[in-house]
Amino acid sequence: MKRPIMLSTGIAALAGLLMVDALPAQASPRAFVTNERDHTMSVVDMNTLKVIDTIKTGRRPRGIIASPDGKLIYVCASDDNRVEVYDAATLKLVKTLRSGPDPELFVLHPSGNPLYIANEDDNMVTVVNVENNDLVAEIPVGVEPEGMGISPDGKYMVNTSETTNMAHVVDTSNNEIIENILVDSRPRIAQFTEDGKQLWVSSEVGGTVAVIDPATWKIIKKISFKIPGVTDDAIQPVGVRVTKDGSKAFIALGPANRVAVVNAKTLEVEKYLLVGQRVWQLGFTPDEKFLLSTNGNSNDISVIDVANEKVTKSVTVGRLPWGVVVVP
Amino acid sequence: MPATRNSTPFRPLRLAVPLLLLSCAPGLAAAPTGGLWPCVQRKVPVLAAGQMWSGPSIENVNWQQDSDVAALVPVLVAQRTPIDDATEQVESFAQKAGAERKDRLTLLFAGVFDQINARRSRIMNGIERYSQHQIELSQRIKSESLELAKAKKAAQSDEDKAKAAELEQRLLWDTRIYDARNQAVTAVCESPVLLEQRAFSLARAIQNVME
Numbered sequence: 267m268k269r270p271i272m273l274s275t276g277i278a279a280l281a282g283l284l285m286v287d288a289l290p291a292q293a294s295p296r297a298f299v300t301n302e303r304d305h306t307m308s309v310v311d312m313n314t315l316k317v318i319d320t321i322k323t324g325r326r327p328r329g330i331i332a333s334p335d336g337k338l339i340y341v342c343a344s345d346d347n348r349v350e351v352y353d354a355a356t357l358k359l360v361k362t363l364r365s366g367p368d369p370e371l372f373v374l375h376p377s378g379n380p381l382y383i384a385n386e387d388d389n390m391v392t393v394v395n396v397e398n399n400d401l402v403a404e405i406p407v408g409v410e411p412e413g414m415g416i417s418p419d420g421k422y423m424v425n426t427s428e429t430t431n432m433a434h435v436v437d438t439s440n441n442e443i444i445e446n447i448l449v450d451s452r453p454r455i456a457q458f459t460e461d462g463k464q465l466w467v468s469s470e471v472g473g474t475v476a477v478i479d480p481a482t483w484k485i486i487k488k489i490s491f492k493i494p495g496v497t498d499d500a501i502q503p504v505g506v507r508v509t510k511d512g513s514k515a516f517i518a519l520g521p522a523n524r525v526a527v528v529n530a531k532t533l534e535v536e537k538y539l540l541v542g543q544r545v546w547q548l549g550f551t552p553d554e555k556f557l558l559s560t561n562g563n564s565n566d567i568s569v570i571d572v573a574n575e576k577v578t579k580s581v582t583v584g585r586l587p588w589g590v591v592v593v594p
Numbered sequence: 595m596p597a598t599r600n601s602t603p604f605r606p607l608r609l610a611v612p613l614l615l616l617s618c619a620p621g622l623a624a625a626p627t628g629g630l631w632p633c634v635q636r637k638v639p640v641l642a643a644g645q646m647w648s649g650p651s652i653e654n655v656n657w658q659q660d661s662d663v664a665a666l667v668p669v670l671v672a673q674r675t676p677i678d679d680a681t682e683q684v685e686s687f688a689q690k691a692g693a694e695r696k697d698r699l700t701l702l703f704a705g706v707f708d709q710i711n712a713r714r715s716r717i718m719n720g721i722e723r724y725s726q727h728q729i730e731l732s733q734r735i736k737s738e739s740l741e742l743a744k745a746k747k748a749a750q751s752d753e754d755k756a757k758a759a760e761l762e763q764r765l766l767w768d769t770r771i772y773d774a775r776n777q778a779v780t781a782v783c784e785s786p787v788l789l790e791q792r793a794f795s796l797a798r799a800i801q802n803v804m805e
Contacts, residue, residue: 563790563791
């Protein structure tokens with residue numbers, strides 16, 4: 267009698283081993299969140315919504331993006347004046363890149379190279395070749411450059427400058443500024459729609475989001491926000507994300523602790539979702555079923571069900587979560 | 595920043611300061627506006643319910659009338675209650691709340707919001723008075739050091755010298771007190787932030803059991 271039991275145990279153990287082996291093949295998407303005050307990056311499994319690892323980064327990690335294939339994670343280590351590149355699978359630091367002083371936000375060319383980095387301290391955008399760390403160019407822009415966006419065809423790079431209150435459009439073929447668009451006070455984020463037909467720019471102090479037509483570089487509409495029970499000065503638009511199909515946009519409203527859901531066709535605000543304290547940046551999962559928001563003061567991220575426009579969960583990460591990116 | 599905060603030798607004093615501020619706060623006298631606010635955090639005099647609550651309006655609700663709510667609010671608000679315990683208590687309140695569950699949970703939030711806001715205002719007034727005392731102390735240190743310089747220069751007899759030494763001691767003490775208090779400002783300024791975080795966490799816990 268004993269033998270068959272042992273045998274079946276053996277089979278079960280073997281099956282268990284095989285299952286463990288098979289797990290990575292299910293490949294659950296992972297979110298990477300920079301924690302500005304902890305100098306770390308939290309890794310969240312998007313199936314279980316649990317923090318599976320916390321990686322020590324350079325000091326004051328803020329901007330975070332992924333390579334187009336999702337294999338590399340780029341992090342701005344603002345106080346160490348460098349960009350760190352991590353392997354998204356092994357979570358190991360692969361290399362560091364030059365960044366210019368105080369890098370905050372950056373954007374990769376859609377081809378995956380070069381990297382455009384805003385240097386808040388010296389009014390420049392630094393362009394770096396991610397393969398060999400060569401300095402490709404330094405583009406002088408407005409005072410306190412911040413938000414970085416790039417058109418899907420890679421032809422235009424847009425930088426916002428906090429103090430000049432402008433979005434500067436740069437032709438990436440010669441790195442020259444071709445247009446300066448005046449927006450409301452302290453522009454933070456520049457985000458092109460997937461079809462390249464619109465550019466959205468959020469203004470933190472102005473409390474608005476400008477939707478710009480890249481054919482003319484004129485503002486089509488300025489979206490403003492009103493939330494019952496919240497004072498206007500607490501409404502500070504920062505993070506902006508638009509779905510690939512161009513139907514919905516989500517705007518993080520800072521200390522209003524809400525994410526606005528905007529109908530991207532009519533440009534009307536439809537809903538305000540209560541997330542966490544001082545909501546800052548946003549990031550979709552690759553399938554766009556979920557949107558994550560980083561909430562700096564409640565030290566967590568909120569998971570938003572995109573189709574149902576509902577907050578489904580919050581996940582505690584490190585202190586002062588700043589940016590987020592999700593890879594397959 | 596946080597690393598230096600933990601390593602300073604003034605920790606016991608700092609912990610005591612918020613309590614001190616509370617105990618000596620004379621009600622809700624309007625805080626003088628202007629240059630007294632010593633914190634890097636922007637001064638937001640009162641919290642807005644809309645920043646943490648998307649449920650029914652809490653205007654003109656009398657939460658004290660519901661005796662269960664009135665009993666639970668101080669427990670939830672107290673900082674010694676860990677937030678996980680507070681969340682459990684909210685959940686068990688919701689289970690027993692009966693048919694008017696939604697209304698009673700709204701009352702519960704109204705109570706929590708009310709109490710935390712009041713406590714926060716008292717602390718903020720205290721911070722400004724603290725700042726006022728520091729300004730006065732710095733002025734005293736300035737005049738003491740002038741007096742000392744003068745006394746040292748003029749000191750001839752042993753008696754004069756002893757007097758100058760005494761002045762020097764007093765100046766030293768005042769400077770020490772000033773420095774210790776100044777270092778404590780960072781910790782003191784965290785108190786309103788911590789209270790806002792607590793209000794938000796409790797609001798979230800209550801809203802989670804509203805559906």
